[in-house]
Amino acid sequence: MPNANEQDQSSTISKSIGWFYPVIFTLIVATIINQAVIYWLNYKWPLTLVFVNYYGVYFLTIWFVRKYNYDHNTQDQDKEKHPAYDWPLPAPIVKIGKFAPIFTYYPSVLLSLLNPFLLYQQIKQLVGQGIINGRIKHNPENFANFQSKIQYRLPFNNEWLIYHGGHTPATSHSWNVLTQRYAYDFVMADKEFSRHKSKGNHVKDYYCYGQEIVAAADGEVVKVVDGLSDGLCVGYFVVDFLAREMAGNHIIIKHAEGEYGFYAHLLHNSIEPKVGDKVNQGQILGVCGFSGNGTEPHLHFHLQDGKSFYHSMGLPIKFNDLSINGELIENDYIIERGNRVKHNKVQLT
Numbered sequence: 001m002p003n004a005n006e007q008d009q010s011s012t013i014s015k016s017i018g019w020f021y022p023v024i025f026t027l028i029v030a031t032i033i034n035q036a037v038i039y040w041l042n043y044k045w046p047l048t049l050v051f052v053n054y055y056g057v058y059f060l061t062i063w064f065v066r067k068y069n070y071d072h073n074t075q076d077q078d079k080e081k082h083p084a085y086d087w088p089l090p091a092p093i094v095k096i097g098k099f100a101p102i103f104t105y106y107p108s109v110l111l112s113l114l115n116p117f118l119l120y121q122q123i124k125q126l127v128g129q130g131i132i133n134g135r136i137k138h139n140p141e142n143f144a145n146f147q148s149k150i151q152y153r154l155p156f157n158n159e160w161l162i163y164h165g166g167h168t169p170a171t172s173h174s175w176n177v178l179t180q181r182y183a184y185d186f187v188m189a190d191k192e193f194s195r196h197k198s199k200g201n202h203v204k205d206y207y208c209y210g211q212e213i214v215a216a217a218d219g220e221v222v223k224v225v226d227g228l229s230d231g232l233c234v235g236y237f238v239v240d241f242l243a244r245e246m247a248g249n250h251i252i253i254k255h256a257e258g259e260y261g262f263y264a265h266l267l268h269n270s271i272e273p274k275v276g277d278k279v280n281q282g283q284i285l286g287v288c289g290f291s292g293n294g295t296e297p298h299l300h301f302h303l304q305d306g307k308s309f310y311h312s313m314g315l316p317i318k319f320n321d322l323s324i325n326g327e328l329i330e331n332d333y334i335i336e337r338g339n340r341v342k343h344n345k346v347q348l349t
Contacts, residue, residue, distance in 0.1 A: 026058040026110070033057070058110055059102070082170065084163070084337055087193040090296060091200040092235035101237040105295065112241035112293070121246050121310075125179070128310035132178040136313060143313055148303070149256040151320050151332065152216040153281060155263060155301050156288075159342040160208065161189040163298060166336030167316050173302070181314040183262075183302035184335075195296060201235040203290045209297040211288045213263055215279045216319075219255040222307050226271045230290040237295045247300065248292025251285055252307060259315065260307055264300040265292050321345050 030053050037043055045053065093100050112118045136143055154160070164173040165184030173183040187195045188207035196205040203209050226249045231240035247264035251271050254260050267289030273279050290297040306312035318332035323344045335341055 022058065022061040025061050026054060029061075030054040030057040055107060055110070058106065082337060087189075089237070090196060090235040091194075093237050096236075105237040105239065108239040108241050112239060112243075115241055115243070117244045118241070118246060118293070124310045125177075125246075128308070128312075129178055131311050132313050136178070143315065146315050148259055148315070148317060150217050150259070152255070152261075152303075152317055153321050154319050154341055154343040155216045155261070155285075156186065156211060156213055156299065157343055158188070158211065159340055160186040160299075161193070161195075162335060162337050162339045162341065163187045164337055167334050168336075171337040179304060179309060179312060179314050180302055182316045183300060183314060186299040186301065186341075187296070189340075196235075199235070201233070203230055203234050203297055206234070206290075206297040208288045208299065209290065210267065213266060213285050213288055213299055215253060215281055215283045215285055216261050216301070217253075217255040217281045219253040219261065219279055221251060221273045221275050221277045221279060222254050222260065223250075223252040224271055224273070224275055225250050226266075226269060226286075228268055228291045230268070231292075231294065234290060234296055239293050239295065243292050245291070246293045247309065248294070249286070249289060250292075252309070253279060253285075254307070255303075258305045260304050260312065262300070262302050262304055262309060265289060265294055265298060267291070 033053055034045060034050060037045060088094065089098070089101070093104065113122070163185045164171075165182075165186075166172055167182060169175040172181055173185060174180040186208070188211065189195045190207070194200075195207060197207070198205045200206070225245055225247070228243070228245055228249050232238060232242065247262075249266040249268055249271060250262065250264040251266070251273065252260055252262055263285060265288070266286040268291060270286035270289065273283075273285060279285070288297055288299050294300075303315040303317045304312035305315055316334070318334055319341075320329075320332045321344055322329050322333065322335075323342045324333070324335065324339050326340070328344060
């Protein structure tokens with residue numbers, strides 16, 4: 001397995017909260033502009049212009065940051081564009097234009113900071129990031145070379161596509177977010193990589209919505225969050241800024257000592273096991289939904305070394321008894337972004 005974790009960890013915290021800097025910068029600069037207009041021009045902006053001011057500064061900041069990062073990217077493996085960037089967007093947003101997500105995704109992220117529930121969780125994640133960084137900075141190879149105590153299967157049946165996820169910075173779900181470094185976002189897609197039928201503006205249009213999610217291994221349920229509704233809208237790259245939980249409906253299972261499975265974005269009232277229940281590998285846990293922060297229905301799954309989503313390090317995981325792009329795999333295997341994967345019980349001869 002690539003020993004990518006041996007790269008310098010000193011800047012991990014800074015990189016992981018890079019998304020937060022533009023938000024803070026926007027709040028400061030836009031507020032200064034607003035107050036300057038009031039003081040020097042004796043003009044109180046209407047609410048509409050206040051929003052235009054904040055969003056204008058935010059978009060300019062995002063543009064500058066993205067351009068700076070592109071021009072100063074020194075990691076060769078990140079320069080090569082992954083084929084996933086050419087996968088089709090949901091049909092509704094495509095009709096608006098390929099740059100439409102800039103005017104839907106980023107504003108909804110900014111609005112999420114006005115949600116006290118999400119803001120509190122983001123702060124907890126930042127604090128947890130610092131705690132994890134302190135644990136791993138001297139021995140990052142311990143996590144990069146982690147070998148699980150038990151074998152894991154895919155957390156679903158049928159064939160799914162890995163939308164995000166892998167063991168390298170180029171394929172990782174969120175390399176610099178340590179809790180989710182080795183996480184996976186799974187969807188279902190057709191041959192053209194479209195994830196939905198019909199118009200794609202309804203959750204039931206998405207192939208993975210309502211599909212069964214199963215336990216990746218035996219274990220004991222340690223946390224369940226359920227009863228949260230689906231997101232505001234689907235097909236327009238809008239994050240649910242009114243959500244109460246980043247992960248939506250989710251379940252955490254202790255599969256082994258120091259190995260906890262995290263299954264997120266499930267459908268409301270679909271999670272069957274309760275805290276303290278024992279579950280068997282392959283047992284149905286719930287069904288895929290559209291709860292929490294996400295732009296379309298999918299399953300978020302990762303392995304972590306503790307019970308807490310905020311303070312636990314994400315762990316690399318291999319799966320067995322599977323096929324990848326139609327090819328049977330007999331041994332434990334690292335899957336990555338772009339793979340079409342399916343659980344298969346391989347009969348060895």
